[in-house]
Amino acid sequence: MNAEKRLKEKLMLALEPTRLDVINESALHAGHRSSPGTGESHFRILVVSDRFSGLTRVARHRLVNDALADELSGRIHALALTTLTPDEPMPEQ
């Protein structure tokens, strides 16, 4: 299973998201001095989940980080995270 799929599976199990985007952006960071060059180092993740209701941003990110702890201690170098509840507006971009 590639990293994208593993991340998705772990987040689906942990957070029951109503929307989940996992985008591999490793190629954008390929020249970076601490980039491992594995092609599976940098990911952008959008999670929309009811579990985030009433939580601060830090607490939301910690839920995601905890779910992905194994991945983050290994090959994955960086996550760009957006964490929303279903009734929060999607950021423009």
Add this chain to the structure above:
Amino acid sequence: MSQDAINDTIRQTITENDVVLFMKGNAKFPQCGFSAQVAQILDHVAVPYKDVNVLEDDTLREGIKVFTNWPTIPQLYVKGEFVGGCDIIREMFQEGELQKLFQDKGIAATAQS
């Protein structure tokens, strides 16, 4: 250095300085895009901060992750409290929450030149 000793060093740094950014590189020459974004935001809101380059010390680089229970760098501390990493700081800045946090904590922006 043991984790206890690193914790003491970090605690001292975030107690003695109102705003501390643990980053890769320094404020003038960030060496990572995420660190650079936060440094740029802090410069923009014109709040003075202490930059700590984790690349200069491997024990600190790993130690700050354990101390904060946060797997990535940069990490911003204000008045001894962890505020967030790059995504959170950027979102807070876009929503005006970061500026409000500094105001509420009594941290004055320096005059823009």
